[in-house]
Amino acid sequence: MDLYSEFHERVTNIHRLAALQGHLGWDQEVLMPAKGGEARGEMMAWLAGQRHEALTHQRMGELLQALESAALDADQRANVREMRRAYDQAVKLPKAFVEAFAQARSNALVAWQQARTASDFSAFEPALSELIDMTHQKIAHLGVTTTPYDVLLDEYETGMTVADYDPLFAGLKERLVPLLNSITEAQSTMAPLGDLGDTRFPEEQQAAFCKRVSEAMGFDFEAGRMDASTHPFSAGLWPGDTRFTTRFDEEDPFSCLYAVMHETGHALYEQGLDPAHRYTPRGDAVSLGVHESQSRFWENQIGRTPAFWKVALPWFKEAFPEAPSLDESTLNLVANQVEKGFIRVEADEVTYNLHVMLRYEIEKKIFNEGLAVGDIPHTWNTMFKSWFGLDVPSDDLGCLQDIHWSMGAFGYFPTYTLGNLYAAQLLDAMRDDLGDVDALVESGDWSPLLAWLRPRIHERGSVVSPAQLIEDATGSAPRPEPFLDYVEAKYRALYGLA
Amino acid sequence: MDLYSEFHERVTNIHRLAALQGHLGWDQEVLMPAKGGEARGEMMAWLAGQRHEALTHQRMGELLQALESAALDADQRANVREMRRAYDQAVKLPKAFVEAFAQARSNALVAWQQARTASDFSAFEPALSELIDMTHQKIAHLGVTTTPYDVLLDEYETGMTVADYDPLFAGLKERLVPLLNSITEAQSTMAPLGDLGDTRFPEEQQAAFCKRVSEAMGFDFEAGRMDASTHPFSAGLWPGDTRFTTRFDEEDPFSCLYAVMHETGHALYEQGLDPAHRYTPRGDAVSLGVHESQSRFWENQIGRTPAFWKVALPWFKEAFPEAPSLDESTLNLVANQVEKGFIRVEADEVTYNLHVMLRYEIEKKIFNEGLAVGDIPHTWNTMFKSWFGLDVPSDDLGCLQDIHWSMGAFGYFPTYTLGNLYAAQLLDAMRDDLGDVDALVESGDWSPLLAWLRPRIHERGSVVSPAQLIEDATGSAPRPEPFLDYVEAKYRALYGLA
Numbered sequence: 003m004d005l006y007s008e009f010h011e012r013v014t015n016i017h018r019l020a021a022l023q024g025h026l027g028w029d030q031e032v033l034m035p036a037k038g039g040e041a042r043g044e045m046m047a048w049l050a051g052q053r054h055e056a057l058t059h060q061r062m063g064e065l066l067q068a069l070e071s072a073a074l075d076a077d078q079r080a081n082v083r084e085m086r087r088a089y090d091q092a093v094k095l096p097k098a099f100v101e102a103f104a105q106a107r108s109n110a111l112v113a114w115q116q117a118r119t120a121s122d123f124s125a126f127e128p129a130l131s132e133l134i135d136m137t138h139q140k141i142a143h144l145g146v147t148t149t150p151y152d153v154l155l156d157e158y159e160t161g162m163t164v165a166d167y168d169p170l171f172a173g174l175k176e177r178l179v180p181l182l183n184s185i186t187e188a189q190s191t192m193a194p195l196g197d198l199g200d201t202r203f204p205e206e207q208q209a210a211f212c213k214r215v216s217e218a219m220g221f222d223f224e225a226g227r228m229d230a231s232t233h234p235f236s237a238g239l240w241p242g243d244t245r246f247t248t249r250f251d252e253e254d255p256f257s258c259l260y261a262v263m264h265e266t267g268h269a270l271y272e273q274g275l276d277p278a279h280r281y282t283p284r285g286d287a288v289s290l291g292v293h294e295s296q297s298r299f300w301e302n303q304i305g306r307t308p309a310f311w312k313v314a315l316p317w318f319k320e321a322f323p324e325a326p327s328l329d330e331s332t333l334n335l336v337a338n339q340v341e342k343g344f345i346r347v348e349a350d351e352v353t354y355n356l357h358v359m360l361r362y363e364i365e366k367k368i369f370n371e372g373l374a375v376g377d378i379p380h381t382w383n384t385m386f387k388s389w390f391g392l393d394v395p396s397d398d399l400g401c402l403q404d405i406h407w408s409m410g411a412f413g414y415f416p417t418y419t420l421g422n423l424y425a426a427q428l429l430d431a432m433r434d435d436l437g438d439v440d441a442l443v444e445s446g447d448w449s450p451l452l453a454w455l456r457p458r459i460h461e462r463g464s465v466v467s468p469a470q471l472i473e474d475a476t477g478s479a480p481r482p483e484p485f486l487d488y489v490e491a492k493y494r495a496l497y498g499l500a
Numbered sequence: 501m502d503l504y505s506e507f508h509e510r511v512t513n514i515h516r517l518a519a520l521q522g523h524l525g526w527d528q529e530v531l532m533p534a535k536g537g538e539a540r541g542e543m544m545a546w547l548a549g550q551r552h553e554a555l556t557h558q559r560m561g562e563l564l565q566a567l568e569s570a571a572l573d574a575d576q577r578a579n580v581r582e583m584r585r586a587y588d589q590a591v592k593l594p595k596a597f598v599e600a601f602a603q604a605r606s607n608a609l610v611a612w613q614q615a616r617t618a619s620d621f622s623a624f625e626p627a628l629s630e631l632i633d634m635t636h637q638k639i640a641h642l643g644v645t646t647t648p649y650d651v652l653l654d655e656y657e658t659g660m661t662v663a664d665y666d667p668l669f670a671g672l673k674e675r676l677v678p679l680l681n682s683i684t685e686a687q688s689t690m691a692p693l694g695d696l697g698d699t700r701f702p703e704e705q706q707a708a709f710c711k712r713v714s715e716a717m718g719f720d721f722e723a724g725r726m727d728a729s730t731h732p733f734s735a736g737l738w739p740g741d742t743r744f745t746t747r748f749d750e751e752d753p754f755s756c757l758y759a760v761m762h763e764t765g766h767a768l769y770e771q772g773l774d775p776a777h778r779y780t781p782r783g784d785a786v787s788l789g790v791h792e793s794q795s796r797f798w799e800n801q802i803g804r805t806p807a808f809w810k811v812a813l814p815w816f817k818e819a820f821p822e823a824p825s826l827d828e829s830t831l832n833l834v835a836n837q838v839e840k841g842f843i844r845v846e847a848d849e850v851t852y853n854l855h856v857m858l859r860y861e862i863e864k865k866i867f868n869e870g871l872a873v874g875d876i877p878h879t880w881n882t883m884f885k886s887w888f889g890l891d892v893p894s895d896d897l898g899c900l901q902d903i904h905w906s907m908g909a910f911g912y913f914p915t916y917t918l919g920n921l922y923a924a925q926l927l928d929a930m931r932d933d934l935g936d937v938d939a940l941v942e943s944g945d946w947s948p949l950l951a952w953l954r955p956r957i958h959e960r961g962s963v964v965s966p967a968q969l970i971e972d973a974t975g976s977a978p979r980p981e982p983f984l985d986y987v988e989a990k991y992r993a994l995y996g997l998a
Binding site for chain 2: 029037048222226241280
């Protein structure tokens with residue numbers, strides 16, 4: 003066997019273990035009975051250990067070194083590059099630590115679910131403390147070059163640091179806060195934009211409506227599933243098997259609809275990865291930021307538009323014959339209501355990035371300034387009051403709302419903002435290529451949109467870096483202006499601002 | 501690390517891989533989207549290869565040899581004994597063969613599902629041929645001492661051979677066929693035993709009714725799930741997570757009910773295994789025959805009795821308010837209708853073992869007499885006509901009805917008959933210990949029954965051989981008479997025979 007084939011087999015085996023972790027994670031969120039939690043945590047820890055052992059095998063180091071000076075094609079080079087990065091990180095972590103961290107995450111997930119239901123931070127605090135302590139240890143193992151938090155940020159979007167995010171968020175805040183204030187001012191003298199009354203929207207009817215939208219977006223239900231879970235997510239488990247979830251609120255069909263459009267966006271990326279490169283980094287999605295650009299693009303740039311509602315209105319009426327007779331323009335207004343609310347995942351496009359920024363600031367305080375775990379709720383609530391002008395009534399609407407920390411995912415949130423920025427850039431580039439995107443959406447045949455994304459984003463996997471991928475697709479490096487221009491134009495028009 | 505601990509860790513890792521195979525198998529039957537089949541087959545093959553590699557590792561051989569002369573307790577000895585058997589078999593099989601066989605099984609499952617739906621044997625024939633060829637190869641690898649089919653029989657119930665089954669089945673046939681003939685004769689002059697009319701029994705109501713029965717049997721839904729699948733089965737996936745499935749026929753609630761009681765019987769065994777011995781043979785169910793004794797005991801010895809229906813009648817009425825008002829005695833008669841039917845899993849207790857025997861005879865012909873794959877349908881139909889007096893109208897009601905061959909499980913069917921025999925022996929022994937079991941069932945508190953089975957069957961796992969386990973629990977070695985006495989007494993009474 004030649005060296006690259008030997009390397010490829012090892013890489014494939016490591017990815018198979020990751021796929022098993024992904025599958026068990028999906029099952030844990032969607033189906034697992036309560037008492038299965040302990041064995042599941044143990045199994046997740048074991049898989050993490052097996053994967054670590056395979057990744058840090060001495061032979062992997064030898065193969066990487068040999069292949070770095072070999073003549074390889076672009077796909078092979080991408081695999082060597084990505085495995086080098088993973089290897090260099092992994093060899094710094096002891097196997098026992100990797101297993102213990104996986105076990106701690108699985109435990110924390112259970113503790114967080116209970117704490118959130120009871121809105122009792124103290125029930126989550128011990129598990130969260132343990133995860134933060136272990137994350138401090140992880141940072142020490144990996145080694146700090148600039149600030150400790152940078153070590154975490156880099157894990158979720160390679161190359162991104164506090165020095166990148168600080169000015170980015172400051173720039174966003176500079177234009178979003180005045181926009182939000184203008185909207186709030188306008189709202190104080192306006193009637194509500196639209197109202198669904200007190201209709202009840204039964205779960206099965208919502209599921210049917212949302213599946214229809216997902217199918218129209220291009221999701222292949224022969225190669226995937228939609229299920230329900232507390233927290234909507236998507237998982238590209240295996241070639242031919244991509245699954246996403248949603249949740250149902252029988253008073254508000256929009257919550258389910260936009261969760262489905264969001265998760266379908268993620269799932270389309272997974273269904274569009276090149277199966278020829280399965281079980282290798284080249285065949286994986288390139289980054290969380292780019293992944294989020296796909297979900298946000300379909301949810302917001304497509305789903306929250308009058309053009310979308312023109313197509314979806316008859317489906318909506320068919321699914322919910324009891325709903326008040328609303329026209330497409332009202333439905334679009336309801337879908338774009340700006341509100342200073344407590345919950346990030348329900349936030350509109352104007353306030354969404356402020357929610358992200360708040361989490362970023364708190365994580366920075368935890369890892370760079372030593373904020374004590376017990377002080378997180380107070381710090382959260384104080385910042386929220388100063389930014390949103392609202393008192394957080396209970397922690398389930400505050401620092402307990404997100405699943406991420408219970409999964410040890412510190413440094414993850416800022417990638418959501420990157421996703422928003424990339425999505426706006428992609429829409430501009432798509433318009434340059436396809437012309438009037440709104441007209442395409444209105445036609446009801448959305449396949450040209452997906453066909454545009456496939457070769458530019460999905461099929462390329464991790465062949466180049468996230469920033470390079472965005473630049474190749476849009477003609478310019480990632481930058482915030484297209485998003486700010488988009489959001490200002492959209493909401494100024496909606497709220498009749500000058 | 502001492503030698504036993506090192507051995508235990510290796511054993512645990514091998515069992516973890518088996519647990520992953522079990523989990524993916526469950527998912528494939530219950531949830532997996534159609535296009536996920538290819539990657540699933542590949543993953544199953546990979547896991548089979550990993551497990552084989554771990555099992556046949558040189559160090560495992562060394563450890564077994566060393567531990568066989570070490571001072572061990574009974575649990576440890578059981579683990580060494582069982583792993584020795586598994587090791588000795590596995591080292592005879594090349595890893596590539598094990599992987600190819602797993603892949604072929606996964607492919608055959610898909611082919612069989614399609615062939616069965618279309619009732620087209622020719623669509624299954626190539627995949628079945630491949631599996632039979634590979635099974636011949638497996639037999640050659642493992643080595644024949646008596647007859648080739650014995651190699652397969654031994655795999656599913658250790659120590660059982662054609663020389664054991666031939667007289668056993670002959671003895672059963674000798675008493676069951678005259679009983680069946682007497683019943684058929686009596687039926688020709690009788691009104692039907694009972695009729696459910698043409699009521700429709702909606703799926704959700706059946707599910708609620710059956711869950712109630714399952715719960716009353718002692719199944720812990722916090723540590724397990726009930727789902728739907730084409731073919732009911734149960735899977736003890738992980739400690740704290742045991743899952744079973746059923747299927748729904750909206751015209752016949754009995755099909756679902758008895759599938760649930762059957763699968764709950766299996767699942768109670770899994771939930772009752774000793775978690776202290778998890779991921780070792782000592783903590784596993786001892787054999788398929790004993791497993792089937794648990795399912796058949798609850799389905800037949802408990803579920804198909806007037807005492808059961810006395811308890812279940814109010815639940816039935818509550819679940820199906822639209823059903824005709826039947827009394828408990830009529831429901832019990834409907835549940836015990838004897839009929840020469842085509843389908844094994846729907847067969848009554850009189851004809852069931854004849855269905856098993858037919859499969860046993862055909863498998864014996866395939867592996868000991870070289871029956872050609874293409875001749876299976878004709879052979880099946882001819883034997884069925886001679887035994888049951890019926891022409892098989894299509895292969896989905898004949899040789900395509902069972903899933904087993906598509907899973908490469910040749911030699912499995914006879915364990916169903918062992919389960920029937922063991923169940924009758926267990927009922928006798930339980931009566932000796934607990935007195936009037938019917939009265940206990942009628943009381944509605946079935947916990948003494950489960951409490952009797954727990955220490956005698958479930959918690960003992962594989963500490964001794966299946967035959968020894970039955971002898972320890974019942975005071976006599978496995979034998980057919982208790983079953984024959986039970987079935988004759990029950991059906992003679994039901995049909996008013998002398």
